[in-house]
Amino acid sequence: MIGKIIGLVFSPIVFSIAFLAPLIAQSLTALNISFDGIPNIAVGLVIGGCLGLMAHLRGSWVWVK
Amino acid sequence: MGEVASTISSLDRTNANNNSTDINWDAMTDTQLEVMERKIASKYMKIFPLGIIVWGFANTFIWLSLWPLVFMGILPLWIAFPIAVLNVCLAYLPSHDAQHSIIARKGHKLRWLNELLGHVSLIPFVAPFRYLRYTHFEHHNNANDPELDPDFDVHAKNRVEFFKKVILRKQPGSGAQEDRYVEALIRTNKAHVMMEAIIMRVGYMLILYLLAWSGYALEAALLWWIPMQVANIYIPYYLSWKPHHPGTEMGRYKDTNAFKSLLGNIGSSGMQYHVIHHLYPRIPLMHTPAAFRELRPILIRKGCDLRGM
Numbered sequence: 001m002i003g004k005i006i007g008l009v010f011s012p013i014v015f016s017i018a019f020l021a022p023l024i025a026q027s028l029t030a031l032n033i034s035f036d037g038i039p040n041i042a043v044g045l046v047i048g049g050c051l052g053l054m055a056h057l058r059g060s061w062v063w064v065k
Numbered sequence: 066m067g068e069v070a071s072t073i074s075s076l077d078r079t080n081a082n083n084n085s086t087d088i089n090w091d092a093m094t095d096t097q098l099e100v101m102e103r104k105i106a107s108k109y110m111k112i113f114p115l116g117i118i119v120w121g122f123a124n125t126f127i128w129l130s131l132w133p134l135v136f137m138g139i140l141p142l143w144i145a146f147p148i149a150v151l152n153v154c155l156a157y158l159p160s161h162d163a164q165h166s167i168i169a170r171k172g173h174k175l176r177w178l179n180e181l182l183g184h185v186s187l188i189p190f191v192a193p194f195r196y197l198r199y200t201h202f203e204h205h206n207n208a209n210d211p212e213l214d215p216d217f218d219v220h221a222k223n224r225v226e227f228f229k230k231v232i233l234r235k236q237p238g239s240g241a242q243e244d245r246y247v248e249a250l251i252r253t254n255k256a257h258v259m260m261e262a263i264i265m266r267v268g269y270m271l272i273l274y275l276l277a278w279s280g281y282a283l284e285a286a287l288l289w290w291i292p293m294q295v296a297n298i299y300i301p302y303y304l305s306w307k308p309h310h311p312g313t314e315m316g317r318y319k320d321t322n323a324f325k326s327l328l329g330n331i332g333s334s335g336m337q338y339h340v341i342h343h344l345y346p347r348i349p350l351m352h353t354p355a356a357f358r359e360l361r362p363i364l365i366r367k368g369c370d371l372r373g374m
Contacts, residue, residue, distance in 0.1 A: 006263060009270050012237050018274035019290075023282040030283060059238020 016052025021045045090362045106345040109356040114349035121159025121186030128152035128189040146287040153292035159186035164198040165346045191269040193261035203249040208320035215249040219305040220312035308339035322370035
């Protein structure tokens with residue numbers, strides 16, 4: 001049980017939602033970039049979520065494995 | 066016995082004259098060289114390493130100070146970022162001296178300072194002191210052993226391969242080095258310290274997540290997460306790969322080499338003289354260059370690879 005929780009904390013999907021998504025959103029805000037009608041956090045969740053899913057499925061954040 | 070005594074007396078004369086060229090190294094036997102080597106090394110092992118103590122505590126203090134300074138808008142994030150990168154890259158070495166009990170051995174009145182430095186200096190690098198100490202001892206005992214050296218995975222045929230390897234082994238599907246560290250701890254009956262590593266790493270991730278969702282994602286990334294990525298390449302490069310490359314030989318005078326770094330001795334965290342550390346792990350980091358210069362004639366005759374240093 002504890003092992004599964006720890007695994008979850010380090011999993012790419014959790015990392016992408018819990019860290020990358022707000023990081024992307026706040027980076028967009030800092031750069032004054034916005035998409036009409038779409039909150040930056042939603043953009044962050046989509047981009048971060050896709051990256052996290054890719055890393056989860058491929059076992060790697062980078063293209064080479 | 067007489068040979069040893071005459072060697073010591075010869076060294077004492079040399080010290081008095083402060084000129085190692087007076088010694089006819091080629092006329093010395095292996096035993097005499099070994100006596101000279103130990104005598105020179107013991108001189109450096111007695112030095113109190115004040116510099117590394119200041120370095121360790123100051124480095125952690127500066128890194129911790131960056132957070133409130135940035136949060137309160139006193140220090141711009143773009144200035145704090147390179148400082149944080151330096152802090153995290155510099156966090157390991159004071160603990161490394163403490164791992165070898167260079168500040169104070171067990172039973173010494175300053176032992177608490179040794180252990181405190183070991184723990185505190187590693188805070189920016191988010192690494193547990195005892196976990197690193199026990200696995201590092203295994204590295205010393207088995208340097209370049211493909212089966213037993215916990216750092217063996219770092220070996221790569223060239224610099225490009227090293228960078229590729231170090232990035233790939235950080236991927237979610239890899240766990241090569243951590244597996245080796247766990248194996249080393251189990252083998253040496255120190256598995257209990259793994260919990261410290263898990264707690265620290267989980268805590269680090271949770272702090273990053275909490276900061277990110279509290280509106281401080283950029284600060285978390287630039288003060289900690291990216292510096293950690295840089296340090297996780299810089300530290301293995303200079304502390305593991307470079308001084309042990311190509312990592313094909315084992316033995317006291319063969320498993321580590323000297324090298325000339327493009328970044329100089331300071332830029333390479335003093336690792337140009339890592340060979341001295343493997344021969345005498347209790348010589349303080351900051352005194353390895355002086356010890357190297359004095360021991361150099363002996364190291365050459367012992368077959369060390371000094372690469373022109």
